Amino acid sequence: MSIFEIIRFAIRGLNSNKLRTTLTTLGIAIGVSSVIILLAVGNGSSKAVQAGIEKLGTNTITIQSNRGGFGGGRASASRAASSKPLTVGDAVALSSPINAPDIKQAAPVASASVACAVGTNSSTPGTFNGTWPSWFEASNTSIATGTYFTNDDVTEGRRVAVIGSTVATDLFPGSNPVGQVMRCGGIPFTIIGTTEKKGSNGFQDGDSLVVAPLTAVQRSLTGYNNLQSIVVQAKSAKVQDLAQTEINTIMDSQHKIKNTNNRDYRTLNQASLLQTTSSSNSVFTVLLGMVAAISLLVGGIGITNIMLVTVIERTREIGIRKAIGAPKRAIMTQFLIEATILSLVGGVIGVIGGFAGSHFKIVGVQPIIIPASVFLAFGVSILIGVFFGGYPASRAASLRPIEALRYE
Amino acid sequence: MHPVIDVQGAVKQYGVGDAAIFALDGVDLQIKQGEYVAIMGPSGSGKSTLMNIMGALDNMTSGKYFLDGIEIDSLGEDALALVRGRKIGFIFQSFNLIPRTTALANVELPLAYQGIKGKERRERALAALKVVGLSERVNHEPTQLSGGQQQRVAVARALCTRPALLLADEPTGALDSKSTHDLLDLFDQINAAGRTVVLITHEDDVASRAKRVVRMRDGKIISDVLNKRASV
Known part of the structure; x- marks a missing residue:
């Protein structure tokens, strides 16, 4: 059949x-x-x-100063005496393509702790950073409206700022903040852009953020000798270990470190995060x-x-x-x-x-x-x-x- | 002319050694073309076993069986299927229709397995159903038919392939007296048309309709007589 x-x-x-x-x-x-x-x-x-x-930025390394601020007592006091602050010079040295071939860019960050206000509205940003334009890429921050500030703005020390969405809704509920002026710690900043929403990372609101040119922030708010950190971006997540070594070499020479167990800076390597x-x-x-x-x-x-x-x-x-x-x-x-x-x-x-x-x-x-x-x-x-x-x-x-x- | 059925020294053994039981213990039986044979005997006498062997549904432990001159035991699986389909129409006590399938489809089934197609198959199946008087019920499923009607579907299924041999294992066992009478009339009619009919029964009035009665006991044939065909 x-x-x-x-x-x-x-x-x-x-x-x-x-x-x-x-x-x-x-x-x-x-x-x-x-x-x-x-x-x-x-x-x-x-x-x-x-x-x-990944949102936290897997190929960035943050360098922070070990100077003071922790604990107190004689040990930290004696270390503080011989240690140097982070400087813009460090950031420039880290940006050298010859000594640091695996580092894409480095951005010095000066942080202020100030409240910002527009009329009767006010907002205290969790993060108020004075930095270089390269910070945006290094920290995985992108612009939603308006523009980034430029190297020119940094050179000229212009008081412009990019703000996060939390700050934007606090200060300018229902209106476009770009082009408007806010006062932070009494200093007027013109808003030129807003950042893409990042959300909370569990510890802090990633959108409670103000970013301004380093020079402007140093001149008006923090002073010149007080870099909070240097954000370094490795060329890729793969070469992060190499970048880490280059950072140590450059920073040790910049800060004249003899004993590598007693550095006056520390690095927060996102590689551990990557490992996680x-x-x-x-x-x-x-x-x-x-x-x-x-x-x-x-x-x-x-x-x-x-x-x-x-x-x-x-x-x-x-x-x-x-x-x-x-x-x-x-x-x-x-x-x-x-x-x-x-x-x-x-x-x-x-x-x-x-x-x-x-x-x-x-x-x-x-x-x-x-x-x-x-x-x-x-x-x-x-x-x-x-x-x-x-x-x-x-x-x-x-x-x-x-x-x-x-x-x- | 060779007999339709020629069983020689058939032995069917279950178990071995001391536990051996002989369902058939050396049976010889010849049945010629056109005969109408009733096989009788108490349960356990081996009559069903003999029937299953004659129907090529079961094998025997030793002995020979020729059906229409073909030695059945030497056949392979495919040839056996052909023999079952073409030479034998088998009717069971429990009807054994395919469930949830119409009477027509049930009757068509053996024709389909023989490769008969479409219109011819349908016509032959309908003709067989007409012979058994079920033309009105061709699209009924088994559960929608009475026992007598189901058995007649089974008869139609056995007949439609025009087999040389119609084997019926207690065909009236599950039927009331009216249906029994109708079915036996049908068998008479089929036999009168020249077909060989062999049936198993333990009812004397059923056996009395046959032309020849074979009695069995303990796996052996104990009597084999021609009926005087007393008027019914």
């Missing part, structure tokens, strides 16, 4: 027990979609954590793998169970078909086609369900589908479905008809 005839038999077989067919399909679909969604949720939360860490990222990534990968393995196993057992029950239930039917002259091949092919159709339809519905389900946020996590998981879930469930539908059917078809007929 022709293959088309057998396919028609298979379809008729599926049609003749719609409830069983629906439940089997549903079982496979749920198996497939749960694998896809579970992995997508895992992947989504992994990506969210990664993105959160990669270690958290590997934890997530292991976790995802386990989730995948367990959900595939559970889904697979479900599919196996349904298929086995379905075929065993029909052993008697197989006996009848053999008794009236069905060749073994025809029976096997029919059951194999039935199993394939069930697995395919269930698999496709499961994939669609997986994609649909991954559109919704699940406990605050936006799932991101891993393409490989779709193929994995689809492939594995079809293999399982076809095998556990086909294998018992072929066994039943190999029985003598009378044995299959007696099967209860």
